Amino acid sequence: MTEVxxxxxxxxxxxxxxxxxxxxxxxxxxWIALMLLLACFSEIIxxxxxxxxxxxxxxxxxxxVGHWLGTDELGRDVLSRLVFSIxxxxxxxxxxxxxxxxxGTVLGFLAAHFRGWVEQIVLMLADFxxxxxxxxxxxxxxxxxxxSLPLLVGLMGLFGWERYARISRxxxxxxxxxxxxxxxxxxxxxxxxIYFRHILPNIASTLxxxxxxxxxxxxxxxxxxxxxxxxxxxxxxxxxxxxxYGREYLTRAPWIMLCPAAAIVLTTLAxxxxxxxxxxxxxxxxx
Amino acid sequence: MxxxxxxxxxxxxxxxxxxxxxxxxxxxxxxxxxxLIMGPEAPPEVIAAFRKAWGLDDPIWMQYxxxxxxxxxxxxxxxxxxxRPAVELVVERIPxxxxxxxxxxxxxxGIGIPAGIYAALHRGSMIDxxxxxxxxxxxxxxxxxxxxxxxxxxxVQLGWLPSGGQDSWRHAILxxxxxxxxxxxxxxxxxxxxxxxxxxxxxxxxASAKGVPWRAVVTNHALPNAAIPTVTIVxxxxxxxxxxxxxxxxxxxWPGVGRLLVVAVANRDLAxxxxxxxxxxxxxxxxxxxxxxxxxxxxxxxRTRTGSA
Amino acid sequence: xxxxxxxxxxxxxxxxxxxxxxxxxxxxxxxxxVSLEIAKGETLGLVGESGSGKxxxxxxxxxxxxxxxxxxxxxxxxxxxxxxxxxxxQRARVQMIYQDPLGALDKRLTILDQVREPLDIHDxxxxxxxxxxxxxxxxxxxxxAEHGRRYPGELSGGQRQRAVLARALAxxxxxxxxxxxxxxxxxxIQAQVxxxxxxxxxxxxxxxxxxxxxxxxxxxxxxxxxxxxxxQIVETGSADDLFSAPLHPYTRALVSASPAxxxxxxxxxxxxxxxxxxxxxxxxxxxxxxxxxxxxxxRVTQPTLSQPSATRSxxxxxxxxxxxxxx
Numbered sequence: 001m002t003e004v005x006x007x008x009x010x011x012x013x014x015x016x017x018x019x020x021x022x023x024x025x026x027x028x029x030x031w032i033a034l035m036l037l038l039a040c041f042s043e044i045i046x047x048x049x050x051x052x053x054x055x056x057x058x059x060x061x062x063x064x065v066g067h068w069l070g071t072d073e074l075g076r077d078v079l080s081r082l083v084f085s086i087x088x089x090x091x092x093x094x095x096x097x098x099x100x101x102x103x104g105t106v107l108g109f110l111a112a113h114f115r116g117w118v119e120q121i122v123l124m125l126a127d128f129x130x131x132x133x134x135x136x137x138x139x140x141x142x143x144x145x146x147x148s149l150p151l152l153v154g155l156m157g158l159f160g161w162e163r164y165a166r167i168s169r170x171x172x173x174x175x176x177x178x179x180x181x182x183x184x185x186x187x188x189x190x191x192x193x194i195y196f197r198h199i200l201p202n203i204a205s206t207l208x209x210x211x212x213x214x215x216x217x218x219x220x221x222x223x224x225x226x227x228x229x230x231x232x233x234x235x236x237x238x239x240x241x242x243x244x245y246g247r248e249y250l251t252r253a254p255w256i257m258l259c260p261a262a263a264i265v266l267t268t269l270a271x272x273x274x275x276x277x278x279x280x281x282x283x284x285x286x287x
Numbered sequence: 288m289x290x291x292x293x294x295x296x297x298x299x300x301x302x303x304x305x306x307x308x309x310x311x312x313x314x315x316x317x318x319x320x321x322x323l324i325m326g327p328e329a330p331p332e333v334i335a336a337f338r339k340a341w342g343l344d345d346p347i348w349m350q351y352x353x354x355x356x357x358x359x360x361x362x363x364x365x366x367x368x369x370x371r372p373a374v375e376l377v378v379e380r381i382p383x384x385x386x387x388x389x390x391x392x393x394x395x396x397g398i399g400i401p402a403g404i405y406a407a408l409h410r411g412s413m414i415d416x417x418x419x420x421x422x423x424x425x426x427x428x429x430x431x432x433x434x435x436x437x438x439x440x441x442x443v444q445l446g447w448l449p450s451g452g453q454d455s456w457r458h459a460i461l462x463x464x465x466x467x468x469x470x471x472x473x474x475x476x477x478x479x480x481x482x483x484x485x486x487x488x489x490x491x492x493x494a495s496a497k498g499v500p501w502r503a504v505v506t507n508h509a510l511p512n513a514a515i516p517t518v519t520i521v522x523x524x525x526x527x528x529x530x531x532x533x534x535x536x537x538x539x540x541w542p543g544v545g546r547l548l549v550v551a552v553a554n555r556d557l558a559x560x561x562x563x564x565x566x567x568x569x570x571x572x573x574x575x576x577x578x579x580x581x582x583x584x585x586x587x588x589x590r591t592r593t594g595s596a
Numbered sequence: 597x598x599x600x601x602x603x604x605x606x607x608x609x610x611x612x613x614x615x616x617x618x619x620x621x622x623x624x625x626x627x628x629x630v631s632l633e634i635a636k637g638e639t640l641g642l643v644g645e646s647g648s649g650k651x652x653x654x655x656x657x658x659x660x661x662x663x664x665x666x667x668x669x670x671x672x673x674x675x676x677x678x679x680x681x682x683x684x685x686q687r688a689r690v691q692m693i694y695q696d697p698l699g700a701l702d703k704r705l706t707i708l709d710q711v712r713e714p715l716d717i718h719d720x721x722x723x724x725x726x727x728x729x730x731x732x733x734x735x736x737x738x739x740x741a742e743h744g745r746r747y748p749g750e751l752s753g754g755q756r757q758r759a760v761l762a763r764a765l766a767x768x769x770x771x772x773x774x775x776x777x778x779x780x781x782x783x784x785i786q787a788q789v790x791x792x793x794x795x796x797x798x799x800x801x802x803x804x805x806x807x808x809x810x811x812x813x814x815x816x817x818x819x820x821x822x823x824x825x826x827x828q829i830v831e832t833g834s835a836d837d838l839f840s841a842p843l844h845p846y847t848r849a850l851v852s853a854s855p856a857x858x859x860x861x862x863x864x865x866x867x868x869x870x871x872x873x874x875x876x877x878x879x880x881x882x883x884x885x886x887x888x889x890x891x892x893x894x895r896v897t898q899p900t901l902s903q904p905s906a907t908r909s910x911x912x913x914x915x916x917x918x919x920x921x922x923x
Contacts, residue, residue, distance in 0.1 A: 137309070139552045140310070141313060143551065144313045144557060183701070188685065188687030188718060189684070193717065201704045223431075229553065244431075250443060250450075272423070
């Protein structure tokens with residue numbers, strides 16, 4: 001009897017959730033896995049340190065023995081720099097996405113719990129954030145505060161919080177109004193229990209889908225800032241940074257710029273593909 | 288209607304106030320505003336005068352209101368690089384930015400909206416697939432990559448167009464194209480999904496079931512309704528013209544407001560940054576207001592409901 | 597304890613609603629001057645059409661909403677205000693059963709975890725023994741351990757409602773509000789759940805407020821019944837009296853509309869006019885536009901509750917002082 005029930009429970013969601021994956025999603029997942037691998041094991045994978053100079057092999061074209069993606073003006077290995085850039089860009093994008101998801105969800109919960117003026121302030125800030133181009137706000141903050149990696153991550157972490165806040169507020173309000181959350185509250189549970197043990201797991205899939213939709217935008221934003229020389233600062237390197245640097249050698253050595261550019265485009269594309277697919281699977285209501 | 292507009296104007300003012308507050312908070316958090324605004328080389332008496340003029344020795348809430356007052360009177364400080372008023376510096380760059388962004392906006396609207404409508408009406412056709420593909424590319428290829436690819440092809444390889452500068456109209460072609468193409472793809476996808484949503488509604492099916500010719504259904508029922516969300520996104524595009532130009536102006540060394548902003552941020556020229564921040568906010572808020580006015584015309588429900596209230 | 601377990605005096609709840617975004621605010625008196633008492637161990641049935649304010653009354657009595665006016669007393673003490681620590685602690689003594697059991701359960705937790713949850717919340721018993729206690733609770737509502745391992749989506753409607761009941765009983769509450777507990781269930785399953793409720797009430801000595809629009813169910817469960825119309829109680833009495841000899845014209849219509857064996861359908865009183873709209877309340881007696889026996893006074897003055905006998909009360913001009921013969 002017991003086995004029957006367990007098997008029944010395990011089998012059903014799996015069958016519903018994993019029909020044959022579309023090819024595009026498999027490719028996208030493969031690409032993201034590769035990127036994560038590169039980011040995690042940069043030291044092992046990269047043939048050289050990302051600042052190591054090789055002055056005899058300056059501006060070597062791709063295919064050169066020992067420098068498969070070529071070298072830059074100072075003879076630094078493009079592949080190695082690419083690997084470390086991917087690590088930095090992904091790290092910033094992950095950190096920022098987690099910060100904004102956390103901040104947004106907590107603010108959304110606060111708005112849903114207290115309603116009244118707390119809710120009004122959260123909604124007002126969300127409106128403000130949505131109506132101002134984030135790039136401009138980010139540039140202003142960088143101008144006033146100068147630049148450092150923690151500041152950059154924190155700043156990117158302010159991007160997109162309003163979407164999580166709107167989602168979590170809306171779902172928490174409806175759960176409170178009639179659904180399970182109201183029932184749990186009437187059992188005498190503390191708000192922390194209601195929000196984190198019950199509501200959060202129930203809206204997690206929606207939040208995760210939004211994260212996959214925000215994540216590529218964070219990568220684009222960071223690479224844009226770094227491209228302008230206002231994001232990640234040398235000697236550290238990120239994808240946008242490499243493109244900005246490669247721009248100087250567009251005529252003589254376009255590969256310096258093309259490699260990181262391709263990495264940016266493919267990574268955002270892959271995550272978008274996965275995000276769209278997840279959205280259709282988990283939460284068709286979200287647009 | 289009046290009440291609706293009053294509410295919207297109130298919200299617009301609130302957004303401006305929030306931007307000013309944002310600038311105030313950030314400015315106070317980052318150090319002594321007198322030094323930051325006037326520059327470290329300013330003579331001590333000038334600093335003292337500034338401190339007095341801006342009331343930097345007053346309690347913080349008073350400073351906050353004074354700050355509002357100063358900004359309302361257009362006192363936005365001077366550029367720390369050449370000592371000219373920041374407003375002047377910014378205003379003289381506006382025409383150059385408009386020279387890029389207005390033609391780009393025409394491309395976005397002129398290509399994006401018709402392509403989106405066509406794709407929605409011919410779902411699954413080659414054009415539809417091309418629009419969807421272009422839209423994905425428009426989202427995933429950042430503008431600086433697109434710009435550099437265009438430079439690589441048209442300036443470096445083919446040698447047809449210059450890669451940067453502002454000497455002739457030919458210099459404007461690549462930046463306008465960069466700005467226009469990405470936006471057109473995004474707008475096309477948006478228009479397409481707005482149209483598809485409307486075409487799936489009951490009243491559309493009812494109208495065509497009653498025997499109304501399809502062309503009439505589309506022009507009389509679908510297009511006006513799809514226009515509402517589309518106007519919103521176009522309004523957002525107008526509002527973010529400056530923001531969109533930041534990267535492209537930098538790539539093509541085009542002396543517009545966007546490039547000024549990048550240079551000012553790099554130099555920590557705070558007065559100029561603050562001034563551009565306000566300019567962006569004003570543009571955004573104005574275009575939002577225009578969109579709200581347009582809603583009044585496009586959405587008869589809004590017109591009658593607010594008219595009677 | 598001397599008085600009734602639950603006591604509500606002159607409860608009023610007004611909702612503000614707006615038509616459109618900029619429309620004028622209109623006030624809806626969902627509950628208007630409702631008083632009721634429930635003795636320990638008694639079941640009070642609350643009947644009325646949708647929109648009559650019976651659910652709101654239930655939520656007010658349970659302290660799930662704050663009344664705009666009036667007072668609720670539970671066990672001779674005023675109801676603590678919502679969300680406070682005292683209020684949360686008190687939830688162990690008062691519980692609620694909902695119309696939609698699937699909505700009241702968390703889709704992502706097993707039934708056993710959810711039945712156990714009140715024990716965790718109120719820190720009842722040893723941690724290690726709580727699963728055992730939850731299993732006992734499941735057994736008491738005729739669910740097995742195997743059901744406890746399932747998720748709400750994998751149970752039938754009746755099983756879910758019994759799971760909700762087990763959860764509500766976990767803290768051994770004294771007072772239970774059932775808001776349309778069986779109206780979302782199939783008729784064949786309704787009887788099962790109603791019987792279970794009656795059983796548990798007998799066994800545990802529960803005090804209950806049973807809200808329903810279904811007179812047959814109310815009659816089976818309740819000792820006393822109160823009838824609501826547009827936010828007010830129009831008649832109360834013991835279940836037997838009220839159903840065998842309804843006084844208020846509205847109650848008479850309700851009783852006659854409910855099918856009963858041995859009565860010809862030709863005797864049915866069909867209600868005239870529009871169903872009640874709480875936002876647009878008629879003057880005088882709210883029921884007068886639909887009442888076949890309406891007098892001139894009904895249009896003008898609102899009738900107050902009068903007591904034709906010790907256990908009965910009715911708010912109708914027909915029964916106001918010496919006019920009883922009019923029926």
